[in-house]
Amino acid sequence: MTSEKKPYVIGLDLGGTNSVFGIVDANGYVVEQVSVKTAGHGPEPQHYVSDCVEALMPAIEKVGGLGNIQGMGIGAPNANYYTGCIEFAPNLPWSGTNIPLADLFSKALGGLRVTITNDANAAAQGEMMYGLAKDMKNFIMITLGTGVGSGIVCDGKLVYGSDGLAGELGHVVVEPNGRQCGCGRKGCLETYCSATGVARTARQILTETDEPSLLRNIPLTELESKDVSIAANQGDKVAKEIMDFTGHMLGIACSNFACFNSPEAFIFFGGLTKAGDLLMKPIKEAYDENVLKCYAGKARFYVSELDDAKAAILGASSLGW
Amino acid sequence: MTSEKKPYVIGLDLGGTNSVFGIVDANGYVVEQVSVKTAGHGPEPQHYVSDCVEALMPAIEKVGGLGNIQGMGIGAPNANYYTGCIEFAPNLPWSGTNIPLADLFSKALGGLRVTITNDANAAAQGEMMYGLAKDMKNFIMITLGTGVGSGIVCDGKLVYGSDGLAGELGHVVVEPNGRQCGCGRKGCLETYCSATGVARTARQILTETDEPSLLRNIPLTELESKDVSIAANQGDKVAKEIMDFTGHMLGIACSNFACFNSPEAFIFFGGLTKAGDLLMKPIKEAYDENVLKCYAGKARFYVSELDDAKAAILGASSLGW
Numbered sequence: 001m002t003s004e005k006k007p008y009v010i011g012l013d014l015g016g017t018n019s020v021f022g023i024v025d026a027n028g029y030v031v032e033q034v035s036v037k038t039a040g041h042g043p044e045p046q047h048y049v050s051d052c053v054e055a056l057m058p059a060i061e062k063v064g065g066l067g068n069i070q071g072m073g074i075g076a077p078n079a080n081y082y083t084g085c086i087e088f089a090p091n092l093p094w095s096g097t098n099i100p101l102a103d104l105f106s107k108a109l110g111g112l113r114v115t116i117t118n119d120a121n122a123a124a125q126g127e128m129m130y131g132l133a134k135d136m137k138n139f140i141m142i143t144l145g146t147g148v149g150s151g152i153v154c155d156g157k158l159v160y161g162s163d164g165l166a167g168e169l170g171h172v173v174v175e176p177n178g179r180q181c182g183c184g185r186k187g188c189l190e191t192y193c194s195a196t197g198v199a200r201t202a203r204q205i206l207t208e209t210d211e212p213s214l215l216r217n218i219p220l221t222e223l224e225s226k227d228v229s230i231a232a233n234q235g236d237k238v239a240k241e242i243m244d245f246t247g248h249m250l251g252i253a254c255s256n257f258a259c260f261n262s263p264e265a266f267i268f269f270g271g272l273t274k275a276g277d278l279l280m281k282p283i284k285e286a287y288d289e290n291v292l293k294c295y296a297g298k299a300r301f302y303v304s305e306l307d308d309a310k311a312a313i314l315g316a317s318s319l320g321w
Numbered sequence: 322m323t324s325e326k327k328p329y330v331i332g333l334d335l336g337g338t339n340s341v342f343g344i345v346d347a348n349g350y351v352v353e354q355v356s357v358k359t360a361g362h363g364p365e366p367q368h369y370v371s372d373c374v375e376a377l378m379p380a381i382e383k384v385g386g387l388g389n390i391q392g393m394g395i396g397a398p399n400a401n402y403y404t405g406c407i408e409f410a411p412n413l414p415w416s417g418t419n420i421p422l423a424d425l426f427s428k429a430l431g432g433l434r435v436t437i438t439n440d441a442n443a444a445a446q447g448e449m450m451y452g453l454a455k456d457m458k459n460f461i462m463i464t465l466g467t468g469v470g471s472g473i474v475c476d477g478k479l480v481y482g483s484d485g486l487a488g489e490l491g492h493v494v495v496e497p498n499g500r501q502c503g504c505g506r507k508g509c510l511e512t513y514c515s516a517t518g519v520a521r522t523a524r525q526i527l528t529e530t531d532e533p534s535l536l537r538n539i540p541l542t543e544l545e546s547k548d549v550s551i552a553a554n555q556g557d558k559v560a561k562e563i564m565d566f567t568g569h570m571l572g573i574a575c576s577n578f579a580c581f582n583s584p585e586a587f588i589f590f591g592g593l594t595k596a597g598d599l600l601m602k603p604i605k606e607a608y609d610e611n612v613l614k615c616y617a618g619k620a621r622f623y624v625s626e627l628d629d630a631k632a633a634i635l636g637a638s639s640l641g642w
Contacts, residue, residue: 078615087615138483152581154480154487161475161583162459163619168580171613173573175497183613252494259489260473260581262482292492292504294399294408298484 011317251286332638
């Protein structure tokens with residue numbers, strides 16, 4: 001092969017349950033996809049990696065072999081871009097810290113260049129490569145999933161910081177002495193605006209008031225953010241109030257984030273964004289009300305347009321170029 | 322002249338009262354210094370600029386003329402790096418917005434390359450060029466003056482954002498519905514940790530308690546942060562409590578800022594830092610208590626070592642290279 005760019009990259013979306021590999025072309029088309037269970041490969045990450053590569057090889061052969069692959073990108077929780085390691089991974093099946101996943105995959109794939117980063121950074125990279133941020137130099141990606149993640153882009157580059165772990169906006173404290181967070185601190189954005197945060201708000205409002213609501217048909221302990229979103233779309237007043245509150249907290253948080261890199265846009269991704277304007281409208285309103293005057297009216301607010309099922313793979317794969 | 326670097330740059334520290342010009346060599350030595358009153362040159366900024374250049378020319382001639390000057394940097398309130406303008410300047414003598422100061426100086430100095438930025442960004446740039454941040458790639462500069470300013474450096478570059486106005490960490494809301502800020506919002510960091518914020522805390526504590534204090538010898542309305550600092554150094558309990566509170570608020574704020582760019586250091590500059598450990602100790606303690614676990618123990622906390630009188634000129638001049 002020459003030193004020209006090769007036609008494909010591999011993206012891996014590594015989750016607690018599934019590891020989804022995609023072989024992606026330069027237009028962001030996933031030409032091959034392979035799914036492997038993340039757990040059950042033996043105690044060592046090496047076992048996982050060799051099983052994955054075995055499952056992946058037929059797909060690689062289909063696109064002409066490793067010689068046609070430019071690189072591989074991995075999006076994984078708590079992954080460190082600088083070290084290539086997963087630093088600590090409470091939801092992944094390997095014990096220990098600093099699992100050198102980039103290195104392990106590189107060795108198993110004949111020395112392929114493998115880059116790893118956390119899921120939200122991968123999502124931001126994906127937006128720059130294939131999505132709404134193609135022409136943006138300064139934006140903030142916010143992923144609203146089980147937790148709240150973020151990828152911050154300044155002057156066209158992901159912010160990795162001094163240690164590769166920058167961009168944890170889900171853990172900015174938005175309410176001093178607020179809700180208890182899984183991180184051990186109190187009042188993190190994530191405790192209000194993640195899927196679990198929304199369910200928490202729902203349980204709180206349903207317990208503290210006796211307003212009638214469709215949500216009362218669901219046992220409190222089983223209530224999920226999805227239910228809130230569906231009920232809000234059906235016009236349920238309590239559900240709308242919950243979405244309003246969630247959007248309000250997010251909008252205020254974004255108005256503070258603006259002081260950092262004055263982004264041209266905030267791009268939201270994740271299940272919660274399915275609520276559409278029911279979430280985006282209160283975000284924008286709270287932002288406009290609270291942002292410092294010199295930033296007013298500058299940032300735009302978007303929901304990612306990348307296909308949900310493919311976005312994580314695309315994001316990860318974009319690191320492979 | 323060849324295209325080689327010329328031996329000097331001009332730095333201008335533009336304040337509401339004085340405009341201080343320095344001609345600076347590559348080692349950060351201020352070889353010539355010229356001071357001009359900022360007001361009183363006529364209604365148009367052109368008048369100010371031509372008076373300044375007239376006052377500056379003898380100093381320029383002393384270093385061999387404009388041919389020996391590489392460029393000029395200006396540090397000024399509300400200056401926009403991208404546009405070269407002062408966007409709005411309530412404390413400067415010119416009416417109107419978007420005063421094209423970089424352009425005006427460039428024309429008056431024979432087409433010299435002139436760059437402008439706000440004071441805190443200039444300070445950060447100065448630290449990178451001549452100060453503690455010489456070998457740093459990711460740090461946050463916090464200036465504690467009448468207001469609280471900041472310069473954020475990611476991957477070796479000042480963060481200017483989409484509009485040139487990024488890095489206003491003094492206006493991150495640290496206390497929802499907290500103290501009224503001059504910006505029209507409530508609870509900004511600046512309302513607690515600027516010189517005026519400290520005086521405010523002092524008045525509040527002195528009014529709400531009857532604890533004896535050296536500060537009671539000063540009329541409440543005349544109380545300044547400097548008095549608090551002096552009294553704290555003399556062991557005054559109330560004054561120490563005020564410094565503790567100020568440091569505590571700053572430390573918590575920094576623990577949230579870490580979520581953005583995971584800086585290797587926070588560097589503080591400005592009058593308040595004269596309090597030394599009386600301020601720095603509570604900052605570090607609150608930071609350690611509140612920072613997200615993955616960042617714990619990573620950032621260092623420094624007071625700028627640049628000579629107070631020269632630092633602003635040095636910072637501005639560093640843009641001239």
